[in-house]
Amino acid sequence: MAPVRQRNAKGANAAEIEKKIKRGNALRQGSSWRGSRLLVALLLVALSACGTATWLYVTSLDSDITETLVSQGELVSPQPRVYSVQCSEDYDNYKRYPGCTPQKCGRAVTDGVVTREEAQTLRRLAERGLALAGSEGGASILDLHSGALSMGKQFVNIYSLFPSRNRLQHHVQKSTQTIELTINLNDAGLCELSSPGSATRTNLIHHRRYFGEQLKDVFTQEDFQLYRDVRGRIQEVIAQTFGLDPALMYLTKPTFFSRINSTAAKTQHDEYWHPHIDKVTYGSFDYTSLLYLSDYGSDFTGGRFVFMDQNGNRTVEPRAGRVSFFSSGSENLHRVEKVTWGTRYAITVSFTCDPEHAISDPALPRGIHG
Numbered sequence: 001m002a003p004v005r006q007r008n009a010k011g012a013n014a015a016e017i018e019k020k021i022k023r024g025n026a027l028r029q030g031s032s033w034r035g036s037r038l039l040v041a042l043l044l045v046a047l048s049a050c051g052t053a054t055w056l057y058v059t060s061l062d063s064d065i066t067e068t069l070v071s072q073g074e075l076v077s078p079q080p081r082v083y084s085v086q087c088s089e090d091y092d093n094y095k096r097y098p099g100c101t102p103q104k105c106g107r108a109v110t111d112g113v114v115t116r117e118e119a120q121t122l123r124r125l126a127e128r129g130l131a132l133a134g135s136e137g138g139a140s141i142l143d144l145h146s147g148a149l150s151m152g153k154q155f156v157n158i159y160s161l162f163p164s165r166n167r168l169q170h171h172v173q174k175s176t177q178t179i180e181l182t183i184n185l186n187d188a189g190l191c192e193l194s195s196p197g198s199a200t201r202t203n204l205i206h207h208r209r210y211f212g213e214q215l216k217d218v219f220t221q222e223d224f225q226l227y228r229d230v231r232g233r234i235q236e237v238i239a240q241t242f243g244l245d246p247a248l249m250y251l252t253k254p255t256f257f258s259r260i261n262s263t264a265a266k267t268q269h270d271e272y273w274h275p276h277i278d279k280v281t282y283g284s285f286d287y288t289s290l291l292y293l294s295d296y297g298s299d300f301t302g303g304r305f306v307f308m309d310q311n312g313n314r315t316v317e318p319r320a321g322r323v324s325f326f327s328s329g330s331e332n333l334h335r336v337e338k339v340t341w342g343t344r345y346a347i348t349v350s351f352t353c354d355p356e357h358a359i360s361d362p363a364l365p366r367g368i369h370g
């Protein structure tokens with residue numbers, strides 16, 4: 001019996017051990033299941049956290065935009081779309097010119113004043129002109145009136161190099177900064193640029209020949225005629241919209257082509273995105289207009305124009321041929337978003353009520369025949 005009991009006891013032990021092994025396996029299996037379930041859950045949490053963060057980021061990019069006043073895809077024609085805004089007190093600090101000084105303020109957009117073909121012609125002109133030089137950073141300008149052209153980290157004057165005098169002094173101006181360059185034309189027709197305050201003599205460059213030869217191909221009389229026509233039509237629509245006498249408003253400086261891309265800024269001149277008030281930045285401006293020469297979304301991304309109002313921001317999306325215009329005081333604080341891709345072209349054409357700040361339409365310098 002004893003051996004049987006023993007066998008039985010052994011048998012019971014073996015069954016117990018087998019049970020334990022099975023339980024152990026099941027437990028291990030269970031814990032590996034639990035482990036992978038935990039991993040999947042963690043992954044899901046991480047993914048949804050990522051998704052939420054991305055969503056928050058994307059919406060935060062847009063969250064400062066309360067309203068799109070005019071999108072690129074729509075066509076505002078023939079009448080401008082007008083948004084009235086209460087005039088700021090800025091104009092009280094200046095002499096008032098009845099029939100011109102803003103009494104009604106606001107902003108308006110029209111696609112009915114400049115055709116897309118005209119915008120394309122002007123854009124080609126901007127491309128050719130700015131290809132002569134251009135800023136090292138993302139924002140270049142070509143001022144048609146003064147001839148100031150971004151070059152590297154500074155500006156050159158493509159017009160002043162023309163008169164056949166030997167020594168010229170001129171000022172290149174953008175915003176509040178004025179650079180005075182003295183240009184000496186040497187016997188070889190090369191020019192030496194020097195600027196007061198810099199002890200070292202700067203560049204000996206073939207500017208005179210370079211721009212002289214290039215300019216003939218870049219600007220024709222027709223181009224300047226087109227600028228004049230467009231300027232006249234813009235003046236008319238501003239006068240109509242704000243109830244002004246167009247004969248009492250004058251083109252003022254600066255009036256320039258701008259080319260913006262996503263290259264990192266190299267100097268302050270490239271930092272076009274800062275909020276500003278045109279009347280403060282440019283002084284003489286009473287009405288600002290912007291003629292866009294390229295399309296938001298297909299020629300470039302970013303680069304929307306943003307009115308920064310107290311109760312939110314309102315955008316205008318550039319469209320080739322679109323004219324956006326507004327009274328230049330602090331009722332129209334604005335900025336341009338950074339361009340994130342592509343190239344954005346525009347022209348700034350602005351008007352003053354003060355005859356002393358009037359400029360004549362840009363024209364080809366004497367001696368250059370288109």
Ligand SMILES: O=C(O)CCC(=O)C(=O)O
Pocket residue numbers: 258278290305334335336346348
């Ligand atoms: O190009 C734009 O949309 C605006 C430029 C601007 O604000 C300016 O020239 O003062």
Ligand SMILES: [Fe+2]
Pocket residue numbers: 276277278334
């Ligand atoms: Fe501006």
